[in-house]
């Protein structure tokens with residue numbers, strides 16, 4: 396059980412924890428410098444962290460391209476999964492989209508990643524296409540999911 400999850404803007408001070416979660420969560424993790432670029436250089440990027448007490452337990456981010464959003468990543472520390480942190484992060488990203496005039500959202504997800512697909516479906520995402528062999532480690536396909544705001 397995780398109490399009092401707060402979702403706030405990601406800063407460089409969060410990156411030690413973010414990198415631990417990133418490395419535990421992905422077969423092809425992003426580098427620290429990739430996150431630094433996102434936080435300092437990429438004008439389109441919006442990143443948040445989920446915090447419980449003083450601990451960063453998850454994060455997520457997107458690129459805002461005019462009225463379209465591309466979710467780049469979302470991850471929760473394995474010890475804190477299934478406690479709704481992922482949902483809180485999605486709530487915050489959708490709130491940020493609303494505030495910034497982002498109407499339609501897209502993302503790619505491994506075809507076999509049922510926890511993530513379920514999470515996205517809960518938020519109205521639907522699989523609309525496939526990128527064949529998208530992931531270089533296993534050659535797995537990516538599902539392309541979209542969420543439209545009419």
Ligand SMILES: CC(C)(COP(=O)(O)OP(=O)(O)OC[C@H]1O[C@@H](n2cnc3c(N)ncnc32)[C@H](O)[C@@H]1OP(=O)(O)O)[C@@H](O)C(=O)NCCC(=O)NCCS
Nearest residue numbers: 420469470471476477478479480481482504510511513514
């Ligand atoms: C996907 C992920 C972010 C979900 O985070 P989470 O905090 O565990 O998610 P929540 O507790 O908010 O769960 C929300 C819903 O997601 C789905 N879900 C989450 N984990 C699941 C699992 N292991 N199996 C099936 N459904 C799951 C369920 O529908 C769940 O709702 P429910 O608990 O009412 O059934 C987390 O599993 C994770 O970090 N995975 C590794 C990184 C990753 O693959 N990110 C996605 C990249 S595209």
